[in-house]
Amino acid sequence: MSTQDKPQNSLNIELGEKEAEGIYSNLAIISHSPAEFVIDFTRVVPGVPKAKVYSRIIMTPSHAKMLLNALRENIGKYEQVFGDIPVHGAPDPVSGSHGRWQA
Structure with a gap:
């Protein structure tokens, strides 16, 4: 891509070594406030x-x-490429959470 073809608002993202390794998570807890x-x-x-x-x-x-x-x-x-992703565990009727992923 030439300099002229690059988008005007391109963003250069820096990824450090530690962040590039990633972190495994099998539980997300989500909370919110008005802000x-x-x-x-x-x-x-x-x-x-x-x-x-x-x-x-x-x-x-x-x-x-x-x-x-996103x-x-x-x-x-x-899912178009690999098929449907199964979600194990029915939603909790009280919290609405699916399995171990919390809402």
Whole structure:
């Protein structure tokens, strides 16, 4: 792509070594206030009665909705290629959560 073909508002994103390794999470706890959404990414290990928060992401409601839309779009593309993603566990009738992912 030539310099003229690049988008005017391109963003250069830096990814550090530690962040590039990633963090595994099998439980997300989501809470919100009028001003922000807080997502705590945790890991539950069988036989261990305690879960540790490995990352906390705080964002505005607008950015949370943009994340939701981006996830919907990308999950749709994934399922077109690989088939439906099974969700184990019925939604909890009280909290509405699915399995271990909390809402």
